[in-house]
Amino acid sequence: MAGQSALSRTQGFRLKNLGQYAIAMIRNVCFSMFVILVLIFTIATYDPEDSLFHPSTKIANFFTSKSNATMKSDTTVIKTVEDFAVGTAVIDELTEPAESDLSECDVNSPIDCRDPEVFHLMISATIAKFKDTHFYKFGKAVQGDTNNSCDMAWRFRPKEETDAAASKDYRRFVVVRHENCTHSIVHMGEYHSGLNARKPKTKIKNAEREDIAIDSLPVVESETSFSRGKYLIYVGGGERCKNMNHYLWSFLCALGEAQYLKRTLVMDMSLCLSSIYTSSKLDEEGKDFRLYFDFKHLMNSTSVLDQGQFWTYWNDLHKKYGMKLHLVEDTWIKPMKLRRVKDALIMRKFGSVEPDNYWYGVCEGTSSVQKPWHLIKRSKRLMDIVSAIISKMNSDYDSVHILRGERARNKELWPNLDADTSPDALISALRDNVEEGRHLYIATNENDTSFFDPLRNKYKIHFLDEFMDLWGEKTEWYSEATKLNNGVPVEFDGYMRLSIDTEVFLRGKKKIETFNDLTKDCKDGINTCSVAMS
Secondary structure (H helix, E strand, C coil): CCHHHHHHHHHHHHHHHHHHHHHHHHHHHHHHHHHHHHHHHHHHHHHCCCCHCCCHHHHHHHCCCCCCCCECCCCCEEECHHCCCCCCCCCCCCCCCHHHHHHHHCCCCCCCCCCHHHHHHHHHHHHHHCCCCCEEEECCHHHHHHCCCCEEEEEEEEECCCCCCCCEEEEEEEEECCCCCEEEEECCCCCCCCCCCCHHHHHCCCHHHHHHHHHHHCCCCCCCHHHHHHHEEEEECCCCCHHHHHHHHHHHHHHHHHHHCCCCEEEEEEEECCCCCCCCCCCCCEEHHHHHHHHHHHHHHHCCEEHHHHHHHHHHHHCCCCCCCCEEECCCCHHHHHHCCCEEEEEEECCCCCCCCCHHHHHCCCCCCCCHHHHHCCCCHHHHHHHHHHHHHHCEEECCCCCCCHHHHHHCCCCCHHHHHHHHHHHHCCCCCCCCCCEEEEECCCCCCCHHHHHCCEEEEECCCHHHCCCCCCCCCHHHHHHHCCCCCCCCCCHHHHCCCCCHHCCCCEECHHHHHCCCCCCCCCCCCCHHHH
């Protein structure tokens, strides 16, 4: 009986709990239905400002609208190309435009050059135009001289020159606004046309520091570091006032020996420019090495020291630290015999009898000393002019090198050269290599460039003198070269012209040489072709 009583109590308890659960469930369902009804009523009657709650047509209009969206992006910060995808705005904050702005657009109102859409259109147009150029960074777009123009600056280098310093350009863009409120670039100006994007000279402290770095000479850190150094110097010789190829051939021999002996080369920064490069037709002393070659690159690549600074320290310290000099007066003593020399300074002293006093004689007959050609590069200032010329031709041109002058008049050594480089012959030779209408840069020693006028019917021809505005008295090159020359103006001499002519020619899409492509005559005269090839 006791067991039955307990079972009855348990069943009663379960029935009681089940009833309570059913009541709670009904209450929860009713409350949920009430909440749903309230939510439906709220959505049906609420008109929100949030664009994401608008119908799909408005949402589509919101995201596809371009010019009237308020895009707040800090374009005062210079961005690299990698900071954005071409044609895509970098958006920090995006707010919805007024609906009336979407349907009406004043195509004649001034262009807002700060609009990120306009800014990125200008960048896209620049990248599309200069396909063979690597862009380091773009400056902010600023207003041009008219309501529909914007100026923008950038730094760049040719893609194939991975270690080249960046050059700068600033151009003017003409922008139009369409009825649907989008923008287009309809014109890009020439090189350095966007003057309003150029930084004022009073605010180019970084550029000034860069110039100082380019021109600076190596600095001796301390007396102790100088006393522990090992040095090599060449004195005298027949290199003075020779053509620049001769000078470089000998200078590179000195560099090669210094590297082989693991010594610092003490070098004379003052050159004598041969009369073949000067307007005076006289040899000219006192030309700074840095006017022609990239000394910063040389200094960063190997150990060199200016001889003026060297002799100052040597005279003051060599006795104090017991630094000794090892004199070599015989040119034919090869570098291998000097490896065991422990004296601080090895001085090679060359005599006055040519050709036995040429520096390059030290390196002849030995394979141990290599001429480090990779250490010699054109001056950055000259290369800036090269970049500017290429930019003015939109980095898309072909080039031809035409040697004439005295060679064309010497029929004994070059019997065919004159006829093979005549305008008619050139048109015939270029027909299969250069498409009509192309920019064609002609690097030549022909003084009268009108000689090539018949080619203008086929090509857009260019010569170095066409770009004289890049080195005139009002240019950066002129002012910087004058500073380097202690305030004395520097002539844009024949070797500078030859350097730029050569560098622009070498960067053409198609390159046509005189003696390889235009004539069968030999470069060094009749019957020398096989000698040149051997």
